[in-house]
Amino acid sequence: MRMRCARIVLFAALLCCLLVVSPSFAKERTGQVTIEVNLNSPAEAKDVKLWIPYPLSDGNQDITDAAIKGNYSQAGVYREPKSGNAVLYAEWKGPVQERKLIYALQVTRREQSTMTFPEQELAFSPAEFRPYLEGSPSLPLTPKVRERALVVTKGKKTVLAKARAIYDWIVENMYRDPNVKGCGFGEVERLLEARGGKCADIHSVFVALARAAGVPAREVFGIRMPKGKSGDMTKSQHCWAEFYLPGTGWVVVDAADVRKYILEQQSDLAQAKPVREYYFGRVDENRIAFGTGRDIVLNPPQSKSPLNYFMYPYAEADGKPLGEDLYGFDIGYKISFTEL
Numbered sequence: 339m340r341m342r343c344a345r346i347v348l349f350a351a352l353l354c355c356l357l358v359v360s361p362s363f364a365k366e367r368t369g370q371v372t373i374e375v376n377l378n379s380p381a382e383a384k385d386v387k388l389w390i391p392y393p394l395s396d397g398n399q400d401i402t403d404a405a406i407k408g409n410y411s412q413a414g415v416y417r418e419p420k421s422g423n424a425v426l427y428a429e430w431k432g433p434v435q436e437r438k439l440i441y442a443l444q445v446t447r448r449e450q451s452t453m454t455f456p457e458q459e460l461a462f463s464p465a466e467f468r469p470y471l472e473g474s475p476s477l478p479l480t481p482k483v484r485e486r487a488l489v490v491t492k493g494k495k496t497v498l499a500k501a502r503a504i505y506d507w508i509v510e511n512m513y514r515d516p517n518v519k520g521c522g523f524g525e526v527e528r529l530l531e532a533r534g535g536k537c538a539d540i541h542s543v544f545v546a547l548a549r550a551a552g553v554p555a556r557e558v559f560g561i562r563m564p565k566g567k568s569g570d571m572t573k574s575q576h577c578w579a580e581f582y583l584p585g586t587g588w589v590v591v592d593a594a595d596v597r598k599y600i601l602e603q604q605s606d607l608a609q610a611k612p613v614r615e616y617y618f619g620r621v622d623e624n625r626i627a628f629g630t631g632r633d634i635v636l637n638p639p640q641s642k643s644p645l646n647y648f649m650y651p652y653a654e655a656d657g658k659p660l661g662e663d664l665y666g667f668d669i670g671y672k673i674s675f676t677e678l
Contacts, residue, residue, distance in 0.1 A: 476646045
């Protein structure tokens, strides 16, 4: 009898341990992404260069089976030095009638979630997080930005409370403007007045206000997978944000997707409350992260000024940018997705 009781106690203890350590499985998607490039570059150009965001594996996504082919003179994967983003670089030397490249990869992306927050925050070293507390040429922390941050976070003492106040202010005061091209330029001072923009606009405001309030923050630049089993991703780039919470780590937010939901569903703030709560600390599995950072000098470096951010392919011919703007939709590329 005593032996039987001991076995029952042991079994109960093992069961308890399993319940504690067993992970909660997040939703995930797996698919193949293919980028087909046929550059709209002058055939007579002697030096044509192409840079493409190159996603890497991390805690939220697995990137495997990457394959690159084309008629380039040389190609390689490099790290951009400032933010550490990976870059697929290719170049064509001498006049060429066509400049082609195909880059394919397999991705498994998981839903990202911070389920609980600590009751008491730990201290953190501002010096350690200086890059995420400072402004930059494309994200200046002007007096107007700092003043707005003080107003929005008034009375908030903790990192979490300040981040939530900024997130709520954006959800309640900004809106998604479908007429903005691409993901926007993130001109924070103008956006504080105009209030309308796309995802890079909205999250530039979040990051600027957070940094001005002493909360380490950064944008995350990437691309969405289509809803169906396959589809076109060429213009599906997306930006979200993260803030650093001491004792927890980087916490994800996506105020832009709350405003997108409100616009597309023609709902109001009350109806959007579940979505609003979800996107503070969570993002869905339908996205691929490329990297972070603003004012990007690529590797190898481009000839012209730093890029506002690196979310779209970028190309130059004889030292001059191809395409009319940051988004490069007209340089000649297509991005497609097939679910696996």
